[in-house]
Amino acid sequence: MTAVLPLHVEGLAVSYGDHEALSDVSVSISRGEFVGLIGPNGAGKTTLLRTILGIVPPKSGAVSVAGETGRAAARRVGYVPQRHDFAWDYPVSIEQVVMTGLTPLLGWGRRPKQEHYEACYTALRHVDMLDLRERTIGELSGGQRQRVLIARALVRKPDLLLLDEPFTGLDQPTIDLLFDLFDNLAASGATLLMSTHDLAGARHRCPRLILVNKTVIADAPSAQLNDPEIWMKTYGVGPDSSLLAGVGVSA
Ligand code: ATP
Secondary structure, X not given: OOOOOOEEEEEEEEEEOOEEEEEEEEEEEOOOOEEEXXXXXOOOHHHHHHHHOXXXXXXXXXXXXXXXXHHHHHHOEEEEOOHHHOOOOOOOEHHHHXXXXXXXXXXXXXXXXXXXXXXXXXXXXXXXXXXXXXOEHHHOOHHHHHHHHHHHHXXXXXXXXXXEOOOOOOOHHHHHHHHHHHHHHHHOOOOEEEEOOOHHHHHHHOOEEEEEOOOEEEEEEHHHOXXXXXXXXXXXXXXXXXXXXXXXXXO
């Protein structure tokens, strides 16, 4: 019997009106993988994440998450939005924010039960923020905010965690700690797909990379992506581009 994959995308095409954002995208991710999704501005990374989330409908092709399709698939996904998409000036605690990850289960206005608090504390423990749970979110650093959003996405124990550019605006030590966190989550069985513009970081720390530019240009273990042509094709740059040195390949 074949194992049910956390993510299976087959022959996906997505258009916004007449504009084709993605075509013929096929990707499968196994449990416990930590995969980087990279490509230039406008390559379709966010579109792919939004299609997996069920927010953007495919023109053709299929998406399944843990063997489910449609709304059932979307319920299996934990989504970590970009930090600036979240209202940090609300006077609420970390714990309250993480608890909102359970709203689809709890419904609005229902009081959480012991099991919900336990799920919340487990998620906070995963991101090393349990001791700070009563802090107001406005007081947090960028790295701590990112961890709160990750805990909120983890609280329902998703089969697939989608991260949309988690490193934007963070300093290198904070990025390194987040990479450590993602490694640990994957080692404990979580499955992560992360879009990022941190090419050097992704190349060194994501075990597998998917390079996209409207379609999949390459999908391989990071250590095997040594051919500069692949990077030039993905980013539409020439052999003199500093991008190649940045990812450690030279033409
Ligand atoms: P970035 O790295 O800049 O965030 P991206 O790889 O995430 O880019 P997308 O945001 O998925 O790329 O955009 C892919 C293409 O689809 C772009 O040409 C973009 O202009 C277009 N696009 C994205 N969202 C919409 C929308 N809501 N309506 C129309 N076109 C859109």
